[in-house]
Amino acid sequence: MVDESGLRAEAEQRLRALAGEHARLRDDQWSAIRALVVDRRRALVVQRTGWGKSAVYFIATALLRARGAGPTVIVSPLLALMRNQISAADRAGVHAATINSANVDEWDLIHAEVERGEVDVLLVSPERLNNPDFRDLVLPKLAASAGLVVVDEAHCISDWGHDFRPDYRRLRTLLADLPPGVPVLATTATANARVTRDVAEQLAGLTDDRPATAPHEDSPRENSPNGEAANGRAVGGGAGNGGAGSSGPSDEKADEGGDAADTPDADADDAHGAGDTEGTLVLRGPLERDSLHLSVVRLATAEQRLAWLAETLRELPGSGIIYTLTVAATQEIAAYLRDQGHEVAAYSGQTDPAERLAAEQALLGNRLKALVATSALGMGFDKPDLGFVMHVGAPASPVAYYQQVGRAGRGVERAEVILLPGPEDRDIWAYFASLAFPPEPVVRATLATLAEHGTMSTAALETRVDLSRNRLETMLKVLDVDGAAKRVKGGWQATGRPWAYDAERYARVAAERAAEQQAMLGYISTGECREEFLRRHLDDDTAKPCGRCDNCTGAHRSVDIAAAAVTSARERLHRPGVEVEPRRQWPTGLKELGLSGRIRPELAAEPGRALGRLTDIGWGNALRRLLGERAADGPVPDEIFDAVVMVLSSWRWAARPVSVVTVPSTTRPVLITTLGERLAAIGRLSYLGSLTYRQGPPGRQHNSAQRVRALRATLAPPVADVSGGPVLLVDDRVDTGWTMTMGAMLLREAGAPAVLPLALATTN
Known part of the structure; x- marks a missing residue:
């Protein structure tokens, strides 16, 4: 018989070490920890940014390890997120290590530490799950010895989520190979009801045989794993060609950033909803962010938006993030703002990794007024006192937008959230939609080429398949997840297994993406409460008028700009x-x-x-x-x-x-x-x-x-x-x-x- 009162007291003590002496567990945090540690079951936690989802898995890890369980394996999608999680784990009294592309020289040492039981938490990227050596040599041992498996940013599992990635679907294999009784936790802050149901069903093992859906091209974006629009062909676009279009720029744009702090009145807003989806415990809470003050400013030209941005930046509190849809825009806007005397830096997936880390640290230390960033700055960036988030250009869905603005105001009473939409936004959305899953003849030709030639590298296959390198690689990942192809040393092989092109499902996902774009246009034009609008699109049935946004208060921001400022911006642009x-x-x-x-x-x-x-x-x-x-x-x-x-x-x-x-x-x-x-x-x-x-x-x-x-x-x-x-x-x-x-x-x-x-x- 488990002493639950003693276990909760131990959990509370771990939380105070992690988040401060005044922190205490929310009801849903304890429900999740209890489900993992006592019942050893699978759980999905859908809670707003800053709620403390990472506290759940670090505390559960500490409790499980104290009771003889193996290490926790956290599948985490971003290096910045991993950095924060390692720091948070240390505060919780657990030793964390990571295996990712930035520390290749340390892999053997880390593998040895895991085998000796010296690592409490191992963070791995979803891409690592299908590295042949890791998949065949390391993963089976981890699956056999893991005490807990955590899937962070779990909305990426679902093709209905705003940031679907085929690598996440490989988690089905990992979960299927776990010994009985190994608990699993999935967390996200950006799942509507459809995504929540889909992820919960996958955790319960109900959808293993379902064909994977069309990917969101891994780089709107930057044509790289960073996922954002580069100085790429984000123009004019055109209809997708048989697959689901991307919901918008963001491969690195999910949510939970390892923020575990909870306030003494944490239970007051929990108002949680718990339920079961075929064996998965679902803990879903309200998504209200009472520090956010949302507004939209509509200006006719790019130079007006840039001039307005420079003037308003002088008035905004603290430091913040200025999001753009493209890499080119980060560079243009940052250069202009520096000309105007603002301490800012451009940040994207194309920025040198060392420069990215230095920029993050500069913003965390308030040495910058803002980072002008693509969605590469998102998941894992944890700055509780972030005073504002602005967007020059609208993301393609209310879900993605609410996720990004959720970076602000986590530790301050008021944060400004301002959207400056532009007519070019639709062109960029159309470009992402054009990067859909290839039509069936192209996919069949690829499989036939692999079957004929055996193992082929991506570069060799590219000479015989008329797709761009990034689109080809993404297609191969989907085929791998579906079991039609397999990544091996030296490249890819066809498996010969039957494979169905699910055109009907791809079309449904594409239609969902188009509906999200229309909803984003609705957010821009609505005269109703802006926060309620966003929360309704996340299926938060507790949503009500916030009383803080520009529509609720009637305090719309002035669009007046000094003529000289507009002229200066025009000259720069x-x-x-x-x-x-x-x-x-x-x-x-x-x-x-x-x-x-x-x-x-x-x-x-x-x-x-x-x-x-x-x-x-x-x-x-x-x-x-x-x-x-x-x-x-x-x-x-x-x-x-x-x-x-x-x-x-x-x-x-x-x-x-x-x-x-x-x-x-x-x-x-x-x-x-x-x-x-x-x-x-x-x-x-x-x-x-x-x-x-x-x-x-x-x-x-x-x-x-x-x-x-x-x-x-x-x-x-x-x-x-x-x-x-x-x-x-x-x-x-x-x-x-x-x-x-x-x-x-x-x-x-x-x-x-x-x-x-x-x-x-x-x-x-």
């Missing part, structure tokens, strides 16, 4: 010119074309220039209108041409070009030809015409190897002599960079001493 780095390395798999390894210097392009990025909040809007799929072809507009001339005038090239060559275009021949001709005339250069296609344009290819192969077969130099001096090679946009690379190689082979790429827009 419309400062033309982006450097375009040339390609340095050929894709793999092209040796038969004589293209392998590094691109020889005598065939390479020089560093190039573009007027702007398609994701810029300055030139981006004009360039998207000019280059959008529905834009009509026509002569280059004077405004655009004048800006390109400014780019050329500031270009510090080693040798001035003597001629202009254009890239052939099937969609905008007039635009490109007039741009080339006018540049030649104003610069007193020779216009030598266009590169040509031997047998028609190569069409659209989605990955590097396919693109280079197609261009090599079709692209030809102009007839004119190009040997007289450096050539300015002009195109409308640089996407993968391979057209410019191949064009430069052809011109260099034809005698050009140097090639200077120039484009109106770049997506990188």
Whole structure:
């Protein structure tokens, strides 16, 4: 018979060590701890940010370890989150270690410590679960010896969640292999009723045979595991092609940050709802955040939003986060705010890891007013006194938005939450939706290629499957989870197991994503309580008018901005010119074309220039209108041409070009030809015409190897002599960079001493 009163007293003592002398357990915290330690069952905790979900698993770990249980395995999605959790675990009196991509040199030591019983908590990333060595050698031992398994940010398990990731679905294998009686805890702050039910069913083992759904592309985003829109092709978008679209920019955008502190009146707002879903205990609480003061400020232009942001930042309390949808926007906005005297830094998944950590520490130490960040700053960032969260651009769903604003006001009485939506937001959402799960013929062709060739690396497979590298890798992860493919040493293999393409389900998820986008537009335009609106979309049936937001109080923020501030912002945003780095390395798999390894210097392009990025909040809007799929072809507009001339005038090239060559275009021949001709005339250069296609344009290819192969077969130099001096090679946009690379190689082979790429827009 367990002495529950003594056990709770021990749990309370552990909490005070973790969160301070005045902390005490909430009712639902104790219910979860009791379920894990006494009943050894599976539980799902859905509670708001700052409620103390991490306290549950650290205290449960301490109690279980004291009673002879094995180590706790926490599946955690982000390095920043792991850093906070290790610190919190130490305060709770348990020794934590992590295995992730940043500490490869320590893995053997950590594995040995785990086997000797010296590690109480082992944090692993979901991606690590399918590393062949870890999956085959380490994971079985962990599953056999684990005393508790924790799934943090459990909404990532569900395709209905705002941040589904296929790697999380591998947890089904881990949970299925656990010995009887090993408790499991899943936690999240961002699950509506549909996601809650889905996760609870998966914990109970009810959905192991269900086909996995289409992924949210792992990088809106940054085309990297960081999950956010990069300086990528976040423009125009287009409908998905048979799969579920992404709900928005955020692979690193979930919630619980290891915050365990609970106040003396913690039970007052617990109002919890407990239930069972086929054996999983579900503890779901209200999501009210009574420190948050929500408002929306609608301004017509990007320069107005930027000027308003700079002025308002001087008035906001403490330090905070300014979220953007793209990497390009973090850089633009941070640069402008620094020009205005604000201490800010840009932060994204493309930021160097050491710089990211330094930026986090600077904000935690209040040495910065704000981090201008993508959703890469989200999960795991624990700053209780964060005074504000602002968004320049709206996330694609109310669920994702409420998760991000939940970073603020966890340890202060009042925090400002301000959304500055822009017309470009829908273009970025459409881009994410276009990165849906590939159509069935592409998936079948991939499996057939694997079946024919055996083990293949992603790079080798890329030469035979027309998908971008990131989209291909994400598809392979889904096929792995479904059992149709398997990751092994050296790459991927087909398993030969039957596999069904669940188009109907993909379509339902895509429709859900579209509905979320409409709901976000509804949040922007609503005249009702903003917090109630968001909580209702999280299926929080306790939601009621907050009495604090701009609609409840009628205190809407002024949109008046000094004309000089708007002018300054316009000048900053419309400062033309982006450097375009040339390609340095050929894709793999092209040796038969004589293209392998590094691109020889005598065939390479020089560093190039573009007027702007398609994701810029300055030139981006004009360039998207000019280059959008529905834009009509026509002569280059004077405004655009004048800006390109400014780019050329500031270009510090080693040798001035003597001629202009254009890239052939099937969609905008007039635009490109007039741009080339006018540049030649104003610069007193020779216009030598266009590169040509031997047998028609190569069409659209989605990955590097396919693109280079197609261009090599079709692209030809102009007839004119190009040997007289450096050539300015002009195109409308640089996407993968391979057209410019191949064009430069052809011109260099034809005698050009140097090639200077120039484009109106770049997506990188």
